[in-house]
Amino acid sequence: MKVGIIGCGTIGSKLAEHIDKDLRGRARVTALSDIDGKNAKKLSAKLRSRPKVGPVERLIRSVDLVIEAASPKISGDVARKAVNAGKDVMVMSTGGLLKSYRSLFELAKKRKAHIYLPSGAICGLDGLKGAKFSGISKVTLTTRKPPEGLKGAPYVIRHNINLGKIKSEKVLFEGDAFRAMEGFPANINVAATLSLCGIGPGKTRVKIIASPSIKRNIHEIEVEGSFGKLVTRTENIPSPDNPKTSYMAILSAMATLDGILESVTIGT
Ligand SMILES: NC(=O)c1ccc[n+]([C@@H]2O[C@H](COP(=O)([O-])OP(=O)(O)OC[C@H]3O[C@@H](n4cnc5c(N)ncnc54)[C@H](O)[C@@H]3O)[C@@H](O)[C@H]2O)c1
Structure with a gap:
């Protein structure tokens, strides 16, 4: 599975490193994007897969799964562009989806794309x-x-x-x-x-x-x-x-990623 990460800060970096080290052979980070190009380049240089750094649109075209870990200002737009292109997307900045989540979820159904929202820092x-x-x-x-x-x-x-x-x-x-x-x-x-x-x-x-x-x-x-x-x-x-970001939010995103790749699902 080719993965593209938008937002190379706390969550994006930890997820990229997890994929690079622990999901070898099953998933690969192939593209990165960040409003601050330095963050993306620095992360790319740390990863074995040496992902390409570039704009959001190119990233979406080139991957199987898009991970948004940037900002609620862009998460709605990123999710819409990803599912419109038939790509699966994991969204961390879930607040950015609230304004138009109904039409986004409908679009995902039509395009047969999946939207993953990790539990983040809550249980239940x-x-x-x-x-x-x-x-x-x-x-x-x-x-x-x-x-x-x-x-x-x-x-x-x-x-x-x-x-x-x-x-x-x-x-x-x-x-x-x-x-x-x-x-x-x-x-x-x-x-x-x-x-x-x-x-x-x-x-x-x-x-x-x-x-x-x-x-x-x-x-x-x-x-x-x-x-x-x-x-x-x-x-x-x-x-x-x-x-501002709880450690559990990162761990929960790792678990969601593993869930996408696993063939056994435990828990509802
Ligand atoms: N779902 C949850 O439970 C949960 C928990 C914690 C954080 N979050 C959200 O996840 C996101 C990432 O959190 P973090 O701790 O990694 O933040 P962070 O500040 O450490 O990193 C954010 C990265 O995204 C980049 N970025 C910011 N705006 C951007 C834009 N418009 N386009 C492209 N890149 C942009 C920044 O340059 C930075 O590198 C935030 O929106 C945060 O609110 C969600």
């Missing part, structure tokens, strides 16, 4: 998928992050929130997944993934809490329905290169 999507076959009455995500992990978020800037002055737990945001993504596009892709897996962005409730006493990104999920109740809590260690 397996149960939620099963629960969808019965009635679901509620899906909520409560996220606790150290205040510095929310730096630069449009919601924080718009509301003039001084993160440095937060001395005890403070609820910054409560609302649906659409509004969570608008306010925190780089921090809360998990809300988008959870909502797309479950009852949709308009019905999925999200609470974001800044907590100065924690060092981990903590995501709690609650799902209620005819099946009963599901509660998960994931305490994520931030990745050393990018504190």
Whole structure:
């Protein structure tokens, strides 16, 4: 399987190295793209497969699987271009899909292409998928992050929130997944993934809490329905290169990749 990676930062680099080392003979990184050409060239030089560096359109034409690990600003467009060309695509910046996910999913069906959205830094999507076959009455995500992990978020800037002055737990945001993504596009892709897996962005409730006493990104999920109740809590260690990205997000993308290549599927 020829793989192209768009976005050669924390996640893109780790996935490229995983494919290069651990998936030898089954998958090969053949193309890279990044808005900052230096990042792509540096990564290419580290890989045994010496992938070509170039624009997104050329990458999509040349590979079997496109991996987006760049930004919610381009993820929707990348996914649309990939599936339109009949290519499979794994999207990390899931928040960028929310605006027009229905037409994107329809297009993928028509073009017989697959869209893969890894669970990222949350656990519980397996149960939620099963629960969808019965009635679901509620899906909520409560996220606790150290205040510095929310730096630069449009919601924080718009509301003039001084993160440095937060001395005890403070609820910054409560609302649906659409509004969570608008306010925190780089921090809360998990809300988008959870909502797309479950009852949709308009019905999925999200609470974001800044907590100065924690060092981990903590995501709690609650799902209620005819099946009963599901509660998960994931305490994520931030990745050393990018504190906004949990290490688990990288591991979950590796697992999704392995799942694409394996012939046995375990878990829902
Ligand atoms: N699904 C999840 O659970 C989850 C978890 C963590 C991060 N993410 C998302 O995954 C993406 C990658 O995360 P990361 O930690 O690797 O980020 P990062 O900042 O370490 O790397 C991003 C890379 O993409 C490049 N890039 C940025 N904008 C681009 C554009 N418009 N076109 C091409 N390249 C571009 C940057 O130059 C950089 O090399 C981010 O959007 C992040 O929000 C998703």
